[in-house]
Amino acid sequence: QLQLQESGPGLVKPSETLSLTCTVSGGSISSSSYYWGWIRQPPGKGLEWIGSIYYSGSTYYNPSLKSRVTISVDTSKNQFSLKLSSVTAADTAVYYCASVNIENWFDPWGQGTLVTVSS
């Protein structure tokens, strides 16, 4: 049974880069059955897909964030990572990682981690 866990700083300064890692357990990140994705949720608001990666390294980003997002995968550690550059207060959110079925629904999700952008 797949489990995912986000990790990274909970506080990032404006204009800096947000960096998070998702550790996958209970299965291999190199599985051909899944993509791996990041989704975020500002406090009290809805869900926004950030981007997805395949174990081969192919990446797919939300056009609204594409210029600031980098997602990478480390198969040796069974992890994938998110970098979001030039952050502002609008990037304050709970960030979730998730397994993305090959047809593109999200299941399961990590528990989420709150990242606050503030000086």
Added chain:
Amino acid sequence: EIVMTQSPATLSVSPGERATLSCRASQSVSSNLAWYQQKPGQAPRLLIYGASTRATGIPARFSGSGSGTEFTLTISSLQSEDFAVYYCQQYNNWPRKALTFGGGTKVEIK
């Protein structure tokens, strides 16, 4: 981008009653639609994919229907644990089009 619109924003229902939630797509997404449930302080949980297929372990009181641009999630007899926020998500024509979520419907106790 395909815009997903959910209605109503809030639905007040008594335990044991039926709840009907709507999700509309700005263009056809065929049956490429999923529903999620989110409780306070928790991550979303997949309920339905392919517009009408229940995910593993999801009770039969949850059902999904629709295709094209109009979709419905029905909870046949609300249990106390069903009061939550529900989101729809389309995954049509990915990766040519971004994955997008609706704004959510909060199901609250009447």
